[in-house]
Amino acid sequence: MTMSTGTLIIGACQTGVQLAASLRELGDTSPISLVGEEPHAPYQRPPLSKELHTGTVDVAALSFRTADWYQRQGISLITGERIVQLERNNDGGVATSVGGRTFRFSRLALATGAAVRRLPLEGAELDGVHYLRDASDARRLAADLATARDVVVIGGGFIGLEVAAGARTTGKRVTVLEAAPRLVGRAVAEETSDYFRAAHQRRGTNVVLDARISRLTGTGGRVAGVELADGTQVRADVVLIGVGVVPRTELAEQLGLAVENGIEVDEHGLCSDGMTVAAGDCASLPNPYARGNGGRVRMESVPHAMEHAKAAAATLLGRREPYRMLPWFWSDQADIKLQIAGLSAGFDETVLRGDPGADKFSLLYYREGRIIAADCVNSAVDFMAVRNALAHGQDIPAAAAADPGARLKQLVVAPAIV
Ligand SMILES: Cc1cc2nc3c(=O)[nH]c(=O)nc-3n(C[C@H](O)[C@H](O)[C@H](O)COP(=O)(O)OP(=O)(O)OC[C@H]3O[C@@H](n4cnc5c(N)ncnc54)[C@H](O)[C@@H]3O)c2cc1C
Missing domain, CATH: 3.30.390.30 (FAD/NAD-linked reductase, C-terminal dimerisation domain)
Structure with a gap:
């Protein structure tokens, strides 16, 4: 089955939905197709790590927009379809999903986001070992946490600490294992890292820095603990691995677009072909506040996803305003x-x-x-x-x-x- 559209947006989350909404706000009346591989209508991710301890993950309550809104805006939302093949020329192109569905488009936006970085650890396949990126991950994790007593978080970044803090509030025994000498070391200075270590310890979380993990151990196919290189055994009914994300660049690479820590875009969100736009977590971009990062950054935050999407939408419509947002971010840890x-x-x-x-x-x-x-x-x-x-x-x-x-x-x- 082939569908013809004006703008094809691949990736239906924070960036993709905002891009579609902004095209309409800017007066674009041509057809828009928003295609996402997840089975759910687009929803907010931040509560996934902050509200897990409530025991439920209500994806419908986290939705950005109602089904009605997509209909009224003339935006075709297609869920559960992963685009696996892309071809394009100066006039447009064709995208094909894993199920063989094809989308003919005249304009293309990549809002493919990021995927969790996986650790090649012995035992990582055991039941009770989790990653957290999407609502399905969160549901599985919430169900396991409900009955867990000992929770181990591998990775002391924001998401790991949010989950650790939530688990402590419900009385779990929580250990955070961080390979680096300090927590959230990529994002903050030592003083803030030290604060987080002390603050989580005050709340009863066991924080291990410079942790060297040998393997995850299990019984009957289910995780039972984490073994450290110095022989320490940490009990675990649930393990969350939160060691960062990698940008989803596979489709951009298929198109031969420049990719370096994300899909490279200019200050208008334009890719190296001068036609496709990319925005949000998947894109690496120049930013005037990024002098200390060599002038380019890839950001993983809701405020950036939204503003970058607006800039990319304007670019698709030929209105080029440079994107110069000041990066900002938040994290709620209980x-x-x-x-x-x-x-x-x-x-x-x-x-x-x-x-x-x-x-x-x-x-x-x-x-x-x-x-x-x-x-x-x-x-x-x-x-x-x-x-x-x-x-x-x-x-x-x-x-x-x-x-x-x-x-x-x-x-x-x-x-x-x-
Ligand atoms: C648990 C969690 C907590 C967070 N908390 C915060 C917070 O407190 N504050 C903050 O600012 N940010 C937070 N973030 C980050 C924020 O959610 C992201 O920056 C934001 O979601 C980025 O949006 P995006 O649309 O660019 O990418 P994504 O959210 O990754 O969405 C991309 C979508 O594209 C889909 N996709 C990818 N490839 C294809 C394909 N080939 N075909 C079809 N679909 C495809 C993916 O399945 C996904 O649904 C959090 C993220 C997580 C996971």
């Missing part, structure tokens, strides 16, 4: 709310405000005397001040910011004109 503004890579100074011991502080990052980012824990006012200042190219001088009594908003200064 009662700990972290908000990050900016990108801290390349910082040369930090300023700590508040008291990590009281679960309320901000760590401000500076490079060459100017603020570039902040990690704010239960400090939404600081977060808003830094986010607004950075987005407007303003500064918050370090010396003044160090005064915990000062309100950051009142310290904001315009950049010096040189």
